[in-house]
Amino acid sequence: MVNTVWLIKRPADFPEFEMLEEEDYIILIQDAVLRPLPENKKWVACKEDVEARNIKVPEDRCLSYEEIIDIIEKASKVVVW
Amino acid sequence: MVNTVWLIKRPADFPEFEMLEEEDYIILIQDAVLRPLPENKKWVACKEDVEARNIKVPEDRCLSYEEIIDIIEKASKVVVW
Amino acid sequence: MNLLIVMASNPYSHDFNTVVKLISAALNRNHKVKIFFMANGEYCLLREEIKNLHEKGLEVYYCAHNAEQRKIKPESWAESSSMYGLAKLMTEADKVLIFD
Amino acid sequence: MNLLIVMASNPYSHDFNTVVKLISAALNRNHKVKIFFMANGEYCLLREEIKNLHEKGLEVYYCAHNAEQRKIKPESWAESSSMYGLAKLMTEADKVLIFD
Amino acid sequence: MAKKKVVVLIKSNPFSWKVFEALRLAVGASMEHKMQVIFIKDGVYSLTDWKPQLIGIEPIDKSIEALGMMEAEIIAEEEAIRERGVKLKNWPTEVKVLSKDDISELIKEAEVVLTW
């Protein structure tokens, strides 16, 4: 079980940190992949959106859409930001 | 004759000042009226867009659409930003 | 899982691509997926990709009011609904995602 | 003045309101006004406001390729055109404004 | 098939069709669910005395009123109001002003969050 999953779409519009809980899961999609987050945070990125933009994101942070669906399934809820 | 007329649409996306010439004319429209410019600059705002948003802009800075068309007519060119 | 997607973005947007790929992946994983189109999302009803996903199992609903307003006449594979219909779909859904 | 507006924004946007009001004002001032719809602007062809402006003198053109792509079938008061057609319209125009 | 805690979160595009559609969705959802409509960041401008008709948008008053009748809560972010120096209109339904922290709690507790 994961907590809230945040799907972040834009590099310049991010939920404020007080909204995020320790166990929350951040998934960067669309242009948000242009702004990878710090190493110590719990985040991943949509692999296809990364590759489409030819951005460098560590391989182990990149998820297929099927893997994103698996995380969504386990989430308590999903917030698309 | 006025120089270039700039129609600015968004409060956070503004042409850089090196692009603007002294004689240029700035018209704030849409949500750009939320960010009135300094007193000493040559700018006006779309009156209806100001009133729709209930924003305070000095009366003599507010133009009707007809007045905006008159400025566009006299401009050398119009850049919608 | 029972996944519900509310789509209010236009069909030539990043959201359209994201929605199509997510639905496709969810259907691959054998989830039950429903989509509800509203606002500018109604125009997506005119794209082949949605029809193709419907043929693979996606259930398609739309706000009849917004469709009429935009003069969109959806084909019969899409089901006419309302904001109250959306509320009902939310009741049955395990997860609700909105794109606008 | 001969005013040309290129409209690529969707019909439920701030741009739509701006464009409708600007055209209306320009026609009031007896200017010649033409509009060219492309990309998501094609959906504007389905709104009454554009038809009404056409009846007041607005000349309406659209990119046939984008219309077909979006499955929009404009009425006969709108003239089918292309990017080359737009280039020609730009030649005749005193001012060109784009909204996208 | 339970009634859910739903939050409609309006965070941007305050003077647009989006806010109109978001509220229409909220009214519909409030018939079946526990609804909280929360305005944060630029979203709070939507609760000022703006004039949608002037920019070709349908007024939101009826939706705000209907939310009150459906016992939905309407909430606005205190910090966003203060930072922008905006004054809220006297709406037919009470608007609660809460801090960012309180709003974060509501979002954590919600089962469905629909952002606009």
Next chain:
Amino acid sequence: MAKKKVVVLIKSNPFSWKVFEALRLAVGASMEHKMQVIFIKDGVYSLTDWKPQLIGIEPIDKSIEALGMMEAEIIAEEEAIRERGVKLKNWPTEVKVLSKDDISELIKEAEVVLTW
């Protein structure tokens, strides 16, 4: 009825249908006018080796090539490239890299500027 100096200025939405449509417009306009297509700010990402097909968008290669054949100029902002640390793709048409100041001059000299 003269040939005009037209600038198509791509300043945002680099990975989108918008850039595809902007370039299509530029190709059409270059048949009749002196065309400069200028990429500034985030627009410069459009000139990197991105993969539009992966996100459901048509590739822009043909448009870039056609612009070269029509003798249109393609220009990218030096500062925007440097700040973003991006590497431009080897396009079939030469891309000139110019400073902000030089680009401002081109915009001043243009008769028609179409921003995207």
